[in-house]
Amino acid sequence: MNETPLPIREIAPVEFRRVWPIFQAAVAGGDVFVQTTETTFEEAQHLWTAPPTRAFVVEGDGAVVGSYMIRPNQPGRGDHVANAGYVVAPEARNRGIARALCEHSLETAVRAGFTAMQFNFVVATNESAVHLWTSCGFEIVGCLPGAFRHAKLGFVDVLIMYRRLGASRT
Amino acid sequence: MNETPLPIREIAPVEFRRVWPIFQAAVAGGDVFVQTTETTFEEAQHLWTAPPTRAFVVEGDGAVVGSYMIRPNQPGRGDHVANAGYVVAPEARNRGIARALCEHSLETAVRAGFTAMQFNFVVATNESAVHLWTSCGFEIVGCLPGAFRHAKLGFVDVLIMYRRLGASRT
Numbered sequence: 001m002n003e004t005p006l007p008i009r010e011i012a013p014v015e016f017r018r019v020w021p022i023f024q025a026a027v028a029g030g031d032v033f034v035q036t037t038e039t040t041f042e043e044a045q046h047l048w049t050a051p052p053t054r055a056f057v058v059e060g061d062g063a064v065v066g067s068y069m070i071r072p073n074q075p076g077r078g079d080h081v082a083n084a085g086y087v088v089a090p091e092a093r094n095r096g097i098a099r100a101l102c103e104h105s106l107e108t109a110v111r112a113g114f115t116a117m118q119f120n121f122v123v124a125t126n127e128s129a130v131h132l133w134t135s136c137g138f139e140i141v142g143c144l145p146g147a148f149r150h151a152k153l154g155f156v157d158v159l160i161m162y163r164r165l166g167a168s169r170t
Numbered sequence: 171m172n173e174t175p176l177p178i179r180e181i182a183p184v185e186f187r188r189v190w191p192i193f194q195a196a197v198a199g200g201d202v203f204v205q206t207t208e209t210t211f212e213e214a215q216h217l218w219t220a221p222p223t224r225a226f227v228v229e230g231d232g233a234v235v236g237s238y239m240i241r242p243n244q245p246g247r248g249d250h251v252a253n254a255g256y257v258v259a260p261e262a263r264n265r266g267i268a269r270a271l272c273e274h275s276l277e278t279a280v281r282a283g284f285t286a287m288q289f290n291f292v293v294a295t296n297e298s299a300v301h302l303w304t305s306c307g308f309e310i311v312g313c314l315p316g317a318f319r320h321a322k323l324g325f326v327d328v329l330i331m332y333r334r335l336g337a338s339r340t
Contacts, residue, residue, distance in 0.1 A: 035246045039245075077318055077319045078204040121248065
């Protein structure tokens with residue numbers, strides 16, 4: 001579908017309450033996120049918005065339908081590599097929102113001076129995510145055997161994905 | 171050298187002050203640790219001892235000559251994989267202390283119920299560490315291009331190393 005792109009904007013930590021329902025939906029399946037339904041609002045808010053982490057949302061019809069967070073993946077001598085995480089509301093899937101969030105996060109990363117982005121924990125059985133991140137320029141640079149306890153499949157592998165951010169993107 | 175093994179024991183967070191000098195020495199070179207000399211005592215203490223992280227020390231002649239920390243590498247559905255970090259005092263190197271700490275940490279991990287251990291950030295140019303962890307049963311499962319800003323060499327690669335912990339070790 002070729003819809004008009006929805007606007008994406010940065011939020012303050014207090015606005016995480018509008019992301020919380022889709023965060024909860026994202027962990028409920030036990031098939032994608034390392035966090036579980038036992039994660040508290042405060043823990044999720046900290047993960048998603050505590051500086052230096054920054055959070056962004058995309059809204060449709062007045063509701064948050066997707067969000068991403070971006071942060072340095074490491075402190076100190078590793079803080080040139082960004083890390084990001086994404087959630088999309090169940091009712092808003094298959095509309096290109098995850099791709100739009102990823103592309104926006106890559107632009108945010110470049111503007112913030114990061115020279116690469118790393119995903120630490122891509123569940124290998126989440127094929128649509130692996131395909132999407134690959135199409136966004138990420139490569140699989142590592143595999144952690146059995147590092148995720150999938151709600152339905154038991155122990156499954158986890159992929160580490162990485163993308164350099166060329167200065168030419170700015 | 172075949173010296174009598176030094177005892178290794180768990181410490182409370184308040185005892186981190188005895189680890190702090192060797193932590194500072196470990197980051198000073200800018201060649202091994204992602205943390206820098208700007209890391210504060212409080213930040214280092216939190217990294218090394220804040221629950222669920224546990225810290226252990228090895229002492230010689232009344233001083234702490236080495237230490238490790240161990241924790242779940244991820245929350246929730248990834249908390250069966252341990253992560254650990256090690257520091258050895260400069261004057262105590264080449265005495266097998268790092269190996270003794272690693273072997274102790276693997277036993278601690280098994281007793282705590284972890285089924286694997288992961289090192290997230292092994293600087294590729296730190297050949298003695300890569301060799302040591304390999305000899306302790308770890309495999310290189312990933313490589314992050316240019317993810318470490320080495321004080322002397324500039325951007326160098328970072329390895330992810332992983333070892334399953336068989337139930338037969340208990």
